[in-house]
Amino acid sequence: xxxxxxxxxxxxxxxxxxxxxxxxxxxxxxxxxxxxxxxxxxxxxxxxxxxxxxxxxxxxxxxxxxxxxxxxxxxxxxxxxxxxxxxxxxxxxxxxxxxxxxxxxxxxxxxxxxxxxxxxxxxxxxxxxxxxxxxxxxxxxxxxxxxxxxxxxxxxxxxxxxxxxxxxxxxxxxxxxxxxxxxxxxxxxxxxxxxxxxxxxxxxxxxxxxxxxxxxxxxxxxxxxxxxxxxxxxxxxxxxxxxxxxxxxxxxxxxxxxxxxxxxxxxxxxxxxxxxxxxxxxxxxxxxxxxxxxxxxxxxxxxxxxxxxxxxxxxxxxxxxx
Numbered sequence: 001x002x003x004x005x006x007x008x009x010x011x012x013x014x015x016x017x018x019x020x021x022x023x024x025x026x027x028x029x030x031x032x033x034x035x036x037x038x039x040x041x042x043x044x045x046x047x048x049x050x051x052x053x054x055x056x057x058x059x060x061x062x063x064x065x066x067x068x069x070x071x072x073x074x075x076x077x078x079x080x081x082x083x084x085x086x087x088x089x090x091x092x093x094x095x096x097x098x099x100x101x102x103x104x105x106x107x108x109x110x111x112x113x114x115x116x117x118x119x120x121x122x123x124x125x126x127x128x129x130x131x132x133x134x135x136x137x138x139x140x141x142x143x144x145x146x147x148x149x150x151x152x153x154x155x156x157x158x159x160x161x162x163x164x165x166x167x168x169x170x171x172x173x174x175x176x177x178x179x180x181x182x183x184x185x186x187x188x189x190x191x192x193x194x195x196x197x198x199x200x201x202x203x204x205x206x207x208x209x210x211x212x213x214x215x216x217x218x219x220x221x222x223x224x225x226x227x228x229x230x231x232x233x234x235x236x237x238x239x240x241x242x243x244x245x246x247x248x249x250x251x252x253x254x255x256x257x258x259x260x261x262x263x264x265x266x267x268x269x270x271x272x273x274x275x276x277x278x279x280x281x282x283x284x285x286x287x288x289x290x291x292x293x294x295x296x297x298x299x300x301x302x303x304x305x306x307x308x309x310x311x312x313x314x315x316x317x318x319x320x321x322x
Contacts, residue, residue, distance in 0.1 A: 005228045006280045008200040012142055013230070013276065017239045017269055019146030020153060023090060024243050027150045030089040034155040038248070043156055044164035051233070052171060055185045062188045072192045079144060079195060080125035086147035087117035132193035134201055134208040134227070141195035145235045152236065153243020158317040161244035162300065168237050169296040176290035183214075183288055186231065190214045198235070201227040221286070228283070234291035238272040238299040241265075245303060249317050253310065260310045264303055264317070271302015 027033075035043040061067040091113035124143075127136045156164060175182035189196045191213055199208060206226055211217070217225050242265045251259030275298025282289050307316055 005200045005202055006284070009198060009228060009230050009280075010273075010276065012138060012145075012198055012200075013235050014269070014273070016142055016145040016149060016235050017242050019142075020149035020239055020243050021246055021265065023086075023146060023150040024154055024247050026093045027086070027089055027147075028154040028247065030092065032086070032089055032151050032154070034151060035160075038155055038157045038160065041159055041163060043160040044167065047152070047164060048167050048171070051168060055175070055181060058188060059181060059184055068188070068192060072194065075192075075194055075196075076125060076128055079128075079140065080121045082147070083124065083140070083143060084117050084121040086151070087120055087143075088113050090147075091116045128193075128195065132209060134199040134206055135204075137193060137195045137208065138198055138200075141198050141232050141235075144195060145232055145239070148232075148236045149239035149243055152240040154247050156240060156244055157248040158241075158244055159319070161241050162318070165237060165241055165292075165296040165300060168233075169292045172233075172290040172292035176288065182290070186229070186288075187214045190229070196232050198230045198232065199227050200230075231291060234295055237292055238268070238275075238295040241268045241299050241303055242272075245317070249311075255310060263310045264307050267306025268299040268303040271305070272296070272299035274298045274302070 034047070037043060058071060061071045094113070124136070124140050128140060152164075153161070172182065186197065190211070193208060201208070203226075208227075211227070214229075217227075245264035245268055246261050249261035249264050251261050253260050255263055272295045275294035275296075278298075279289055279291055279294040304316060308314070311317070
């Protein structure tokens with residue numbers, strides 16, 4: 001069972017990419033893009049700044065008196081609010097839609113999407129607050145990852161998406177192997193049982209609420225560790241290129257009945273999976289690893305290779321966009 005834990009993480013990884021591809025068009029129609037100019041090379045700066053500053057702020061707050069509890073509530077509330085927005089956009093494209101109530105001239109309606117989104121996001125918030133078991137954390141992390149990938153993919157065309165992946169690839173390597181503050185962040189997040197880490201235990205009965213801290217688990221031999229962990233950013237960031245390819249590249253030419261844009265996205269996904277395989281081999285040796293150098297690097301290599309094969313152009317889609 002222990003040897004299958006990496007397959008569970010792989011399923012969450014691939015599943016989140018698939019959900020993101022399904023959500024991309026509805027989210028684009030709902031106006032959820034974070035950038036007003038998706039073609040701009042400077043569009044990712046704000047996201048990169050947030051990703052660089054947020055861990056430092058979290059670590060600082062965690063060291064303050066009562067900071068961990070306050071931080072946990074703030075992050076949980078932020079996650080619930082984000083889920084509400086994205087779930088509402090998702091449910092809005094599904095039946096039954098709006099129900100008009102009498103008297104019809106008053107234009108009174110029941111918005112089922114709003115009701116469903118509120119119920120689901122509030123329920124997940126309460127579950128995380130009261131009983132943050134590993135499957136609850138993974139469910140919320142999975143939903144959040146799929147939504148975030150879709151939002152970033154529709155927000156950044158190919159050039160800014162590649163800039164985002166390269167910048168965060170470098171930052172992750174520095175933060176894990178250089179300053180090592182990302183390891184401290186993982187420790188704090190694990191202790192707070194937040195869906196910023198995906199958790200894959202060796203048995204369904206694993207009690208995440210009673211799990212030892214991350215440093216204690218790292219001190220154990222790999223074969224004795226009860227769970228594997230993967231940062232949510234390791235799922236979201238490489239997935240941005242998958243969705244960006246699908247949204248911003250033309251669908252022609254088609255190959256085997258599949259549009260070129262989807263082929264490019266599949267190339268990025270398969271490349272990131274090869275990076276994932278290398279990453280897991282290193283992780284299973286027992287040492288903490290920066291995920292993005294492998295995942296982003298693989299996604300970039302896979303995208304470039306497939307783009308060259310399908311479009312037969314060296315432009316790599318850097319100047320295009322629909």
